[in-house]
Amino acid sequence: MRLDVVTIFPEYLEPLNVSLVGKARARGQLDVHVHDLRSWTYDRHNTVDDTPYGGGPGMVMKTGPWGDALDTVLADGYEAGSRAPALIVPTPSGRPFTQELAVHLSERPWLVFTPARYEGIDRRVIDEYATRMDVYEVSIGDYVLAGGEAAVLVVTEAVARLLPGVLGNAESHQDDSFAPGAMAHLLEGPVYTKPPHWRGREIPDVLVSGHHGKIARWRRDEALKRTTAHRPDLIEGADPEGFDKKDREMLSILGWEPDPAGEPYGRFWRKAPDVEE
DSSP, rough: EEEEEEEEEEGGGGGHHHHHHHHHHOOOOOOOEEGGGGGGGOOOTTTEOOOTTTSSSSEEEEHHHHHHHHHHHHHOOOOOTTOOOEEEEEEEEEEEHHHHHHHHHOOSSSSEOOOOOOOOOOOHHHHHHTTTSEHHHHHESSOSBBBSHHHHHHHHHHTTTTTTTSSSSGGGGGGSSTTTTTTSSOOOOOOOOOOOEEETOOOGGGGSSHHHHHHHHHHHHHHHHHHHHHOOOHHHHHHHOOOEEEEEEEEHHTEEEETTTTTTTTEEOOOOOOOOO
């Protein structure tokens, strides 16, 4: 997979040289190119922004540098043999970045990132390149950062670890929280390793029982507990057919009930706790 990132802060992308992503680059599984947008400015101040039409606070990144930069990046990529680029635009107004989208992007051969600063990039740039390639406007959360570089790091790591051969265990990501195809998307439960005793704390007995069925059930129950505590919306929105009899027993203990009026029938909901008068 080829990755191109155009940014005014190339140094922000240094983490791409470490950890799994860095190893994938060293092995040739990821071909990463970081470009300084200011290389495509032609005034002595290397200006990349200007005031917004219509007024308002902040500055907007200009069409000229972005257009010239993307034209050069795409030409270089095509000349090197890359094909089927996809433009990734980190923005708070984009679609949520999910594990499902990470899997989809991991199947693309070439990703081009445009992390913006200020109030964003002149919309005409995105519209122009949408006529040439697929464009994904993505948000990594309901908050605003100073720029899109952090989002590039998030998306890159989420995508890179899904590439064949990047993880030591090819099946490691199949049990991830939010893994596509997982029964009723749940958060992963707690994990433990040696030693078995630490500061008066023990690991759960079931994990050393050798009973694989009981271990699997314990992990499933812990996932239900953690999802209830941290992301109840995942249970509320889950297909009820994704829960087996044992799941339903645990959900009942956790305060969930099937909603007979739900659409479709049987989705789970929790009653509000009783308030003492």
